[in-house]
Amino acid sequence: MLFPTNFIMMENQILNILHRSQLSITDGRKSILRLFLESDNALAHHDIEARTQVKFDRVTVYRTLQIFMEKGIIHTIPTADNSIKYALCRDECEQGHHHDDHVHFVCKKCGSTVCLEDVHVPAVRLPKGFKPQQVEVVVSGTCKECS
Amino acid sequence: MLFPTNFIMMENQILNILHRSQLSITDGRKSILRLFLESDNALAHHDIEARTQVKFDRVTVYRTLQIFMEKGIIHTIPTADNSIKYALCRDECEQGHHHDDHVHFVCKKCGSTVCLEDVHVPAVRLPKGFKPQQVEVVVSGTCKECS
DNA sequence: CAAACTTTTGCAACTAAGTTGCAAAGATAC
DNA sequence: GTATCTTTGCAACTTAGTTGCAAAAGTTTG
Numbered sequence: 001m002l003f004p005t006n007f008i009m010m011e012n013q014i015l016n017i018l019h020r021s022q023l024s025i026t027d028g029r030k031s032i033l034r035l036f037l038e039s040d041n042a043l044a045h046h047d048i049e050a051r052t053q054v055k056f057d058r059v060t061v062y063r064t065l066q067i068f069m070e071k072g073i074i075h076t077i078p079t080a081d082n083s084i085k086y087a088l089c090r091d092e093c094e095q096g097h098h099h100d101d102h103v104h105f106v107c108k109k110c111g112s113t114v115c116l117e118d119v120h121v122p123a124v125r126l127p128k129g130f131k132p133q134q135v136e137v138v139v140s141g142t143c144k145e146c147s
Numbered sequence: 148m149l150f151p152t153n154f155i156m157m158e159n160q161i162l163n164i165l166h167r168s169q170l171s172i173t174d175g176r177k178s179i180l181r182l183f184l185e186s187d188n189a190l191a192h193h194d195i196e197a198r199t200q201v202k203f204d205r206v207t208v209y210r211t212l213q214i215f216m217e218k219g220i221i222h223t224i225p226t227a228d229n230s231i232k233y234a235l236c237r238d239e240c241e242q243g244h245h246h247d248d249h250v251h252f253v254c255k256k257c258g259s260t261v262c263l264e265d266v267h268v269p270a271v272r273l274p275k276g277f278k279p280q281q282v283e284v285v286v287s288g289t290c291k292e293c294s
Numbered sequence: 295c296a297a298a299c300t301t302t303t304g305c306a307a308c309t310a311a312g313t314t315g316c317a318a319a320g321a322t323a324c
Numbered sequence: 325g326t327a328t329c330t331t332t333g334c335a336a337c338t339t340a341g342t343t344g345c346a347a348a349a350g351t352t353t354g
């Protein structure tokens with residue numbers, strides 16, 4: 001359980017993030033954002049639906065994730081099994097396009113997905129004619145806890 | 148249109164692949180495999196359903212893709228928009244686990260996805276405790292034709 | 295090449311995922 | 325506190341993916 005001071009700090013952080021993204025403050029947005037701030041792992045849509053204290057409609061969760069994406073609050077992590085996960089952007093991402101140049105790790109045992117913020121994506125040399133805009137690196141294996 | 152000799156060569160190749168994978172020869176498998184051999188790009192499930200001359204049931208396409216995966220005939224390419232694409236394995240992949248250590252490219256203009264067989268995935272240094280088994284690199288941008 | 299056997303296919307029915315329009319409820323501004 | 329604008333939940337829908345089963349293929353054997 002969080003100490004009162006930590007709790008208040010997180011609530012302030014939530015309001016800050018929503019405010020600077022010019023989003024109105026609603027229970028749904030606060031709850032979902034809190035979930036991301038409390039979790040080390042990336043979250044799938046159904047994680048979010050399942051873990052919020054108050055139940056929100058699926059549509060609300062979809063729309064909230066969508067607008068968080070647009071505002072650069074979260075980013076997606078593609079995984080090999082076709083399940084998209086979402087994670088907080090640590091650095092400020094500009095509206096629309098992100099600078100998540102870090103590597104993602106998916107644990108094959110426990111299924112957790114994390115951002116390795118300190119591991120930057122390596123440079124990739126492409127054949128002539130291909131113009132890269134974004135490089136996604138997803139490493140899968142066993143994580144710290146599972147090995 | 149293909150010349151007769153090329154056509155015969157491809158039909159032989161199809162039979163070879165199916166035979167060495169110990170799969171029985173059926174119209175569905177031949178058609179889907181032909182589609183992969185004829186195409187430079189990776190194919191999504193609905194591409195396959197749409198492009199086969201004879202229409203096959205969705206279930207048949209799912210099951211064919213699944214068994215081709217198991218036999219190491221094709222591999223999946225994860226993309227950021229949650230749409231899995233499938234592409235032929237060039238080198239022989241052993242049953243179950245693949246050696247597709249090449250980079251994939253997704254064009255944001257035309258949507259085509261290709262294997263860059265000659266671009267190998269770079270080594271990634273992970274923090275202590277993480278044990279990598281597989282590294283997926285997906286580069287998106289504009290492809291040869293679109294730039 | 296035909297009977298016996300095995301595998302694959304298509305259908306039906308189902309669950310899960312994702313989208314859209316709209317009226318009601320909630321948030322913000324004045 | 326009221327007016328205005330935004331967000332939410334509901335209903336209804338489309339698309340994606342799965343499972344069981346009988347019919348139709350493919351394969352094997354004599």
